[in-house]
Amino acid sequence: MEVTEITNWAVDLIRVHKRYGKIHALRGVNVQVRAGEIFGLLGPNGAGKTTLVKIMMTVVRPDEAHGTVLGRRLGHPKKLARVGYLPENHRFPPYLTGLQVLDYFAALAKVPRRVRRQRAPELLDRMGMADWGNTRVSKYSKGMLQRLGMAQALMNDPDLLVLDEPTDGLDPIGRRDVRLLLQELRSRGKTVFLNSHLLSELEMVCDRVAILVGGYIARQGTLSELTEHTVEYHVVAEGDLADLDAQIAELQARRDRSCVIVTGHDTRRVNEVIDLLRRNGRMIESVRPHRFSLEDVLMEVIGGGEGEPVPIARRLDAPR
Amino acid sequence: MQTWALIKDSFREAIDRKLFWVMLAISALIALSMAASGFDDRGMSILFGYMRWNSPDLAVTSPIHKQAVATILGHFIADHFLGWVGIGLAIIATAGTFPSLMERGTIEVIVSKPMRRWHLFLGKYLGGMVFVLVQASIFVLITFLVAGTRWKVWLWSYFWLIPLFVVLFSYLFCFTALFGVLTRSPLASLALTFVAWFLIWAPQATYGLLQAFPPRPEFNPVVRFTEAACSILPKTGDISFVAIKLTGARLPGDLLWRSDSQTEHDEFVENARQVDEESAEFSITRSIGSSLAFEAVIVLLAGWRFCRRDF
Numbered sequence: 001m002e003v004t005e006i007t008n009w010a011v012d013l014i015r016v017h018k019r020y021g022k023i024h025a026l027r028g029v030n031v032q033v034r035a036g037e038i039f040g041l042l043g044p045n046g047a048g049k050t051t052l053v054k055i056m057m058t059v060v061r062p063d064e065a066h067g068t069v070l071g072r073r074l075g076h077p078k079k080l081a082r083v084g085y086l087p088e089n090h091r092f093p094p095y096l097t098g099l100q101v102l103d104y105f106a107a108l109a110k111v112p113r114r115v116r117r118q119r120a121p122e123l124l125d126r127m128g129m130a131d132w133g134n135t136r137v138s139k140y141s142k143g144m145l146q147r148l149g150m151a152q153a154l155m156n157d158p159d160l161l162v163l164d165e166p167t168d169g170l171d172p173i174g175r176r177d178v179r180l181l182l183q184e185l186r187s188r189g190k191t192v193f194l195n196s197h198l199l200s201e202l203e204m205v206c207d208r209v210a211i212l213v214g215g216y217i218a219r220q221g222t223l224s225e226l227t228e229h230t231v232e233y234h235v236v237a238e239g240d241l242a243d244l245d246a247q248i249a250e251l252q253a254r255r256d257r258s259c260v261i262v263t264g265h266d267t268r269r270v271n272e273v274i275d276l277l278r279r280n281g282r283m284i285e286s287v288r289p290h291r292f293s294l295e296d297v298l299m300e301v302i303g304g305g306e307g308e309p310v311p312i313a314r315r316l317d318a319p320r
Numbered sequence: 321m322q323t324w325a326l327i328k329d330s331f332r333e334a335i336d337r338k339l340f341w342v343m344l345a346i347s348a349l350i351a352l353s354m355a356a357s358g359f360d361d362r363g364m365s366i367l368f369g370y371m372r373w374n375s376p377d378l379a380v381t382s383p384i385h386k387q388a389v390a391t392i393l394g395h396f397i398a399d400h401f402l403g404w405v406g407i408g409l410a411i412i413a414t415a416g417t418f419p420s421l422m423e424r425g426t427i428e429v430i431v432s433k434p435m436r437r438w439h440l441f442l443g444k445y446l447g448g449m450v451f452v453l454v455q456a457s458i459f460v461l462i463t464f465l466v467a468g469t470r471w472k473v474w475l476w477s478y479f480w481l482i483p484l485f486v487v488l489f490s491y492l493f494c495f496t497a498l499f500g501v502l503t504r505s506p507l508a509s510l511a512l513t514f515v516a517w518f519l520i521w522a523p524q525a526t527y528g529l530l531q532a533f534p535p536r537p538e539f540n541p542v543v544r545f546t547e548a549a550c551s552i553l554p555k556t557g558d559i560s561f562v563a564i565k566l567t568g569a570r571l572p573g574d575l576l577w578r579s580d581s582q583t584e585h586d587e588f589v590e591n592a593r594q595v596d597e598e599s600a601e602f603s604i605t606r607s608i609g610s611s612l613a614f615e616a617v618i619v620l621l622a623g624w625r626f627c628r629r630d631f
Contacts, residue, residue, distance in 0.1 A: 054428065054630075054631075057428070057431075057432035058431060058432060059427070059428045059431050059432055059630070059631050060630040060631065061628070061630055077434040077435065077436065078434065079434075080432065080433065080434035081433075081434040083432070085428070085429065085432045086429075087425060087428035087429060087432075089424065089425050090425045090426070090428065090429055091423060091424070091425030091426050092426065092429075093329065093332075093333065093420070093426065094336075095332055095333055095335075095336035096329075096332065100332075104325055104328075104329055105429060105430075105433070107321055107322060107324070107325035108322050108325055108326075108430060108433040108435060109433050109434060110321060110322065110433075110434055110435075112321075113321075152429070
């Protein structure tokens, strides 16, 4: 690993490669996360998401990786002190109490004792576990362990928070709490790197997302950037439109019962469809733009077999 | 701060295991059984005074009394209890140190902290040693107090057993660490450490036999191989020798021999003199130094593997 450039990206990973024997888990991944944003990493199982997160956190050694985290090379010890991390399926020593867990891991993160003593009960309280601090974690439920894990990741007041499936095991209220917490952190200028398979969660909180498929970043950008080219317009008219199928097809649209669907951000074609329907005496009931969800985009990427690396040239818009 | 946190965690983990309390209970039991016997100006008693023998040979005023107590403490307690039972229990108690550190879900959090993996590995290694240091200290302290109050001998050199026990434990703990890192299994780590212990002990035992019964010349390659193995491997067997030397203990028979046969007595005294001569030639520094060098190699190997592996 080497320092390739110093940027204001909170995370700037370039050409990350990792092989596990014959399996090429990451094939030159490039990911950029702006400081102060919530960034979501998504992809199907086995896409390499957790491996990428683990490489960021020095848990896994890459075969090749360039770039920076918080402006310093990957794994720089001083910068790791500014990162909070919650791994997927984390386990805490069962012989420790909640407060002891927070104290132990914060001590490893070089948080001074005075700060630890003050912050641990505060964070437990923030996570709704104020009464559980002196109970052994072996008696915690999965949701409580997840909340404790979040508190653990926040003990060093990190500039960058890396969360791998943070809402796993949480009930709807817990998920909402996590969402609110992430939004609060963003408002305080913290950067959040979120790895989750819950697309609706990502959609609700993320500023930008990357889709990792087959070891490549297939798409990366803001939610609107990813979904705008996949917008549809639904033109609904009265009656059966079967007799107009040929003319609808000529306009590169398709029919679904009494609805004509125009794919793409092409208002001219939408107007042509409306003209066609009105010329044939059909009453227009509604015209609705339909933006694709993140799930639709993901399905499109997976279904389309996309998996080519996002060119590094796309990084030219890096904030300085 | 980080090292202290690791040591504290290792200790908490060890205390959480029942074996910690079992070891304490065994220590207390031994101290209690020692306390059941007592010496005074007239002789000795057992079962807390239920039975007693009045004899000048057994009284605290006897010229061999202090030596006899030193022998019981330095030879029987150090060699038989600490050297075998204590070490065995300590290995069982600490076998899970590295596998539990490397448990999935735990290790990811720990290695993502701002500390070098070498630091983490050595901190945890130190934690295992501190656990044994505490156990040994408790055992030695309570038996020292019993010997002082009930047997009327305050044998300060007895405290040498604490570092000696820790050193002996460390000869084997390096294997526990290595196998723990390689297998991530407490059970495999434990079993392989006992195998390693046997493989270390076997050449020493063979060497002792070869010294006692010199073989025919055609077995010279075996002798040379055994000598080479003994010089490289940790000298676990030397520890009892070191303990006897440092505590001022003597071989028990030398002190307690009571025979009507003058010839037998003379032979025994001659044997004891030979042992004393060998003891005088024995170098503690060489024995412990070469053993620690071997331990360092194993620790480096285990640490290197720990630092290089993915989790």
